[in-house]
Amino acid sequence: MTGAVSSDLLALARTIALEAGALAFRRRAEGVNIAASKSSPEDVVTDADREVELLIRARLAEARPDDGFYGEESEASAGSSGLTWVVDPIDGTVNYLYGIPHYAVSIGVVEGDPTPSTWTALAGAVINPALGELYTAVAGEGSFLNDRRLRVKTGVPxxxxxxxxxxxxxxxxxxxxxxxxxxxxxxxxxxxxxxxxxxxxxxxxxxxxxxxxxxxxxxxxxxxxxxxxxxxxxxxxxxxxxxxxxxxxxxxxxxxxxxxxxxxxxxxxxxxxx
Missing domain, CATH: 3.40.190.80 (D-Maltodextrin-Binding Protein; domain 2)
Structure with a gap:
């Protein structure tokens, strides 16, 4: 996979993350409805989780119909391109439910099976709509918070x-x-x-x-x-x-x-x- 292709994938992830983040933020302001519980009564999914994932899935299908999709709130689908979009429509749903401004829309694209031990991550975007912070990364090209390049701290005991x-x-x-x-x-x-x-x-x-x-x-x-x-x-x-x-x-x-x-x-x- 060339750097140019990965950059194009990031541009798509970034655009969709911004739209999806705006939708999640708007729904949070309107009031959150619990749609169901999953693994336990504490593990909830909201109407907004499902709506945001449907939006992301639709936008990706329009732009890249041959890619696979693996999201938290809907059934996975395989593609023919060798790429899969791995999506969490609202990460931090309990925070979202309680109005804590620490939740995110996460969109990543990987090459190979969507399994961490075998995939190659190509690009990703994570947005916290409540704070207006957009994190992006392309494999081999660094990562950014909005327009600021990021580097981890080293030398910390x-x-x-x-x-x-x-x-x-x-x-x-x-x-x-x-x-x-x-x-x-x-x-x-x-x-x-x-x-x-x-x-x-x-x-x-x-x-x-x-x-x-x-x-x-x-x-x-x-x-x-x-x-x-x-x-x-x-x-x-x-x-x-x-x-x-x-x-x-x-x-x-x-x-x-x-x-x-x-x-x-x-x-x-x-x-x-x-």
Whole structure:
């Protein structure tokens, strides 16, 4: 895939993200309706989630009918081009429901199967409509917040690192995750749990977080944000040489990643997994 093609893909992702973000922002102002629950009563989907995904899917189908689509709120469809758009229409739905201005529309495009261990991420756009912040990245060409190029902070010792994480919807999973946090809290500067994985990854790129980790993420949670982080110089992966995925995602500057990863591995071993 050439750089020119990837840049064209980003231009499309950017345009659609801006339109979709405006729709999500407008619907939030009008009032949010819960459409259904998914994995648990706490795991909700709103009418806006579905409407925004339908908009994104329609725009992509118009522009690139041969590409696949893999979104959170609708059935996946395979394409014939070898490219798949991996979409989270509203990442941080609970924040969105409560009016917390930390939610995002995330649109990434990958080459190969939409599986983190096998895909090649080509371009991505993540927009926080409430703050007017648009993050973009193209493979090999860096990442940006609006027009500002991003670089991760390096040389941060673990003891002074501000860490981000996320919790699952099921209570038993959150209990286990809290045990891991309890073991970690004395090893870092502090911990933040903000509720939108795509924005947490972008926060590593901006330096608002020094590292981020989470277990249980889906491809649409990190397809675009992971590229933003890696193109800003972060290492994004799992334990050892494993790729990031549902078992684990860690994002940090390479030096901090190397320090943090064995500590987290020890905590995972210490506390029983859910």
């Amino acid at each position: 673990l003891s002074l690192a501000l860490a981000g994480t996320g919790f699952g919807y099921e209570a038993t999973r959150r209990v286990w995750q809290a045990e891991v946090v309890q073991g970690l809290i004395g090893e870092v500067r502090d911990i933040r749990r903000m509720g939108a994985a795509s924005l947490d990854l972008c926060s590593v790129a901006t330096g608002r977080l020094d590292l981020y980790y989470e277990r249980g993420l889906h491809p649409w949670d990190h397809a675009a944000g992971g590229l933003v982080a890696s193109e800003a110089g972060a290492r994004v992966g799992g334990f050892g040489a494993e790729a990031e995925g549902k078992d684990l995602l860690i994002a940090a500057a390479p030096d901090l990643f190397a320090t943090f990863e064995p500590l987290l591995a020890g905590l995972f071993a210490r506390f029983a997994k859910e």
